[in-house]
Amino acid sequence: MRIGILGGTFDPVHNAHLLMAEQCREQCELDQIWFIPAGNPPHKEGKNVTSGKQRREMLDFAIAGHPAFLIKDLELHREGPSYTVVTLQELQALHPQDEFFLIIGADSVRDLHTWREPEAILELASLIGVNRPNISLPDLTELKQKFGAAIDRKIFWVTMPGIEISSTDLRQRIHENRSVRYMTPRSVEVYIHNNRLYLE
Ligand SMILES: Nc1ncnc2c1ncn2[C@@H]1O[C@H](COP(=O)(O)OP(=O)(O)OP(=O)(O)O)[C@@H](O)[C@H]1O
Numbered sequence: 001m002r003i004g005i006l007g008g009t010f011d012p013v014h015n016a017h018l019l020m021a022e023q024c025r026e027q028c029e030l031d032q033i034w035f036i037p038a039g040n041p042p043h044k045e046g047k048n049v050t051s052g053k054q055r056r057e058m059l060d061f062a063i064a065g066h067p068a069f070l071i072k073d074l075e076l077h078r079e080g081p082s083y084t085v086v087t088l089q090e091l092q093a094l095h096p097q098d099e100f101f102l103i104i105g106a107d108s109v110r111d112l113h114t115w116r117e118p119e120a121i122l123e124l125a126s127l128i129g130v131n132r133p134n135i136s137l138p139d140l141t142e143l144k145q146k147f148g149a150a151i152d153r154k155i156f157w158v159t160m161p162g163i164e165i166s167s168t169d170l171r172q173r174i175h176e177n178r179s180v181r182y183m184t185p186r187s188v189e190v191y192i193h194n195n196r197l198y199l200e
């Protein structure tokens with residue numbers, strides 16, 4: 001199978017995450033999308049992140065009913081920072097027949113060289129870069145300088161209608177008692193409300 005991997009902190013999951021997953025599934029002909037909530041996101045150390053259990057429960061609600069969307073919570077059970085290279089190694093070992101496509105937004109493509117072992121990541125998976133408002137996607141020459149010519153065969157670009165929302169924005173809105181309606185599925189909105197998340 002062709003599997004899209006969408007890792008994130010998902011604090012909380014929002015509609016841009018869901019649209020990017022669906023557009024990648026369609027445009028890259030993927031059989032499934034595996035959402036992988038980060039246990040301890042490497043670039044968010046020291047930040048106040050909602051518990052993995054609650055972020056996973058919000059994801060559960062968000063993807064309910066989509067037959068090709070699944071959650072793999074292996075990073076929630078691992079100690080230490082959730083390095084993507086380790087996740088891909090584990091997935092590859094567990095599913096040697098499958099082909100993996102790492103889906104990342106333009107901001108993450110731009111920062112990929114700061115991740116742990118980006119070259120090894122590119123050995124283990126192809127990359128699908130998705131546009132994000134106000135972030136320009138690096139061009140191939142720039143990426144080749146960083147990762148060598150192999151990137152050529154390993155990268156795909158997917159475009160979707162730009163949605164200028166982020167989890168940070170949603171958290172801020174909830175904190176200020178402003179609306180997040182239509183920015184995240186209603187079930188997630190209700191979950192956030194019932195669990196009194198992001199009020200502090
Ligand atoms: N609006 C968006 N458009 C395109 N890609 C996005 C968008 N929001 C998030 N992504 C991508 O989704 C993946 C997971 O993102 P993450 O869970 O960190 O969400 P976020 O909205 O960026 O969160 P935060 O604001 O807390 O940093 C990353 O690859 C990120 O680039």
Ligand SMILES: O=C(O)c1ccc[n+]([C@@H]2O[C@H](COP(=O)([O-])O)[C@@H](O)[C@H]2O)c1
Nearest residue numbers: 007008009038041042082083084115116
């Ligand atoms: O492996 C790394 O070094 C690495 C560095 C930064 C981010 N990531 C992954 O990228 C995804 C999005 O991270 P974030 O911090 O933008 O929510 C999430 O799955 C992280 O585990 C991974």
